[in-house]
Amino acid sequence: MLGAAGGVGRATLALLEGHPLGQALLPGTSELLLHDRAPASHATPTPDLARWLPATELDNKQDIARLLCEHRPDEVIELAVVGTWDCMSACAEVGASYLTTAYDTWQGTELLDPDDARCMLRSRALFDPPDVEVGVHLLCMGMNPGLINVLVARGLHELATRSGRAPSLDALDLYAILLTELDATTTTTPLEPASERFPCTWCPDGCLDEILEPEAMMTVNGEPAVLDHPPHRAFYEARCGDELIHGHIVPHEELVSLGAMYPSVELAYCYRPPPATRAALAAAPDRLPDDWPTRRLYPPDHLEDLRGFNRLGALLCSRTLGELWVGWDTPVADALPYSTNATLLQVAAGVLAGWSELRTAAPGVYLPEELDTARTLGLAAQVLGPLRVVWDRDAVPRAVAKRRVGPA
Numbered sequence: 215m216l217g218a219a220g221g222v223g224r225a226t227l228a229l230l231e232g233h234p235l236g237q238a239l240l241p242g243t244s245e246l247l248l249h250d251r252a253p254a255s256h257a258t259p260t261p262d263l264a265r266w267l268p269a270t271e272l273d274n275k276q277d278i279a280r281l282l283c284e285h286r287p288d289e290v291i292e293l294a295v296v297g298t299w300d301c302m303s304a305c306a307e308v309g310a311s312y313l314t315t316a317y318d319t320w321q322g323t324e325l326l327d328p329d330d331a332r333c334m335l336r337s338r339a340l341f342d343p344p345d346v347e348v349g350v351h352l353l354c355m356g357m358n359p360g361l362i363n364v365l366v367a368r369g370l371h372e373l374a375t376r377s378g379r380a381p382s383l384d385a386l387d388l389y390a391i392l393l394t395e396l397d398a399t400t401t402t403t404p405l406e407p408a409s410e411r412f413p414c415t416w417c418p419d420g421c422l423d424e425i426l427e428p429e430a431m432m433t434v435n436g437e438p439a440v441l442d443h444p445p446h447r448a449f450y451e452a453r454c455g456d457e458l459i460h461g462h463i464v465p466h467e468e469l470v471s472l473g474a475m476y477p478s479v480e481l482a483y484c485y486r487p488p489p490a491t492r493a494a495l496a497a498a499p500d501r502l503p504d505d506w507p508t509r510r511l512y513p514p515d516h517l518e519d520l521r522g523f524n525r526l527g528a529l530l531c532s533r534t535l536g537e538l539w540v541g542w543d544t545p546v547a548d549a550l551p552y553s554t555n556a557t558l559l560q561v562a563a564g565v566l567a568g569w570s571e572l573r574t575a576a577p578g579v580y581l582p583e584e585l586d587t588a589r590t591l592g593l594a595a596q597v598l599g600p601l602r603v604v605w606d607r608d609a610v611p612r613a614v615a616k617r618r619v620g621p622a
Contacts, residue, residue: 217294436477
């Protein structure tokens with residue numbers, strides 16, 4: 215496991231140690247090797263069959279290849295930030311299968327083109343993987359991307375069943391699919407003034423890069439399309455569960471892969487960050503990502519004082535059938551026994567579901583959309599509980615641009 219000392223790594227390790235789905239992935243003959251670029255600075259839940267490797271930086275394919283050749287793993291679970299194609303190729307060369315939660319390029323690469331800062335434009339490389347002949351390689355499998363991709367197919371099935379129509383875009387008269395997230399995580403301990411640190415329930419640096427991109431992006435006609443403002447500069451209204459939220463349109467890898475699968479509809483990700491995150495952005499909206507000190511709203515910075523929930527799902531928008539939302543509503547209280555928050559518990563559930571699928575798929579390279587929808591969601595439900603479905607039969611059709619409700 216690469217990146218084992220991070221937030222997702224901690225949550226995944228806790229599930230491997232204490233949840234039946236995780237325990238099933240580590241039979242008694244297994245050994246789990248844990249790697250990170252720096253030693254864990256805090257106590258981390260660790261299964262009995264796990265051991266930490268010496269901390270080292272992985273800066274290129276040669277570094278990864280040396281590590282894998284030394285230890286010859288059967289599977290590599292990558293929760294770090296390394297070059298996806300290089301890591302996948304190195305895994306195939308030693309006969310290992312590979313799972314990663316995102317499509318990444320190497321850190322520290324000089325940005326020669328402004329478009330290099332835009333994750334959706336980089337993510338188009340997902341459709342041109344290197345040739346590999348050995349192993350099962352599952353890309354972008356966590357929660358978002360990951361389980362959220364699979365939720366779209368489930369939403370099509372739900373809306374078809376409830377309406378009596380066929381489960382296709384045309385039959386359901388769909389014009390848009392929005393992925394919506396409401397992160398309502400709070401702390402009982404007061405935080406410093408909003409302008410001093412940027413707090414987040416997942417990697418703060420990653421969130422800053424995403425929400426402060428030069429232009430917000432969505433998918434139109436199967437291709438990335440820009441809006442006329444950075445993500446954090448405007449709010450858009452969309453259903454998330456049983457309520458309407460005002461969130462930012464942010465870039466995500468799944469908007470690229472889902473756009474290729476469903477090119478006739480608009481796709482966008484509407485994200486309502488936690489209150490403390492919104493307050494920080496409002497206090498210093500012009501500050502660059504590298505100029506923000508950060509705070510993790512997850513261990514080791516916080517645990518017992520976390521409250522709230524994270525709600526995340528897919529919203530299918532029809533001209534004649536209203537809007538149907540399907541997703542998970544995860545209380546922070548459900549995550550605390552695993553030493554994590556609700557947001558990272560959702561990601562770790564996606565990792566375990568994908569890891570389980572890695573064991574059954576034929577050799578090849580897969581995106582989440584290519585997995586068995588019912589089986590994958592069933593695995594995740596063992597951790598997150600049953601899915602919620604909300605159908606607003608009377609919702610008025612609104613294109614993404616028409617959902618803008620003003621500046622942030």
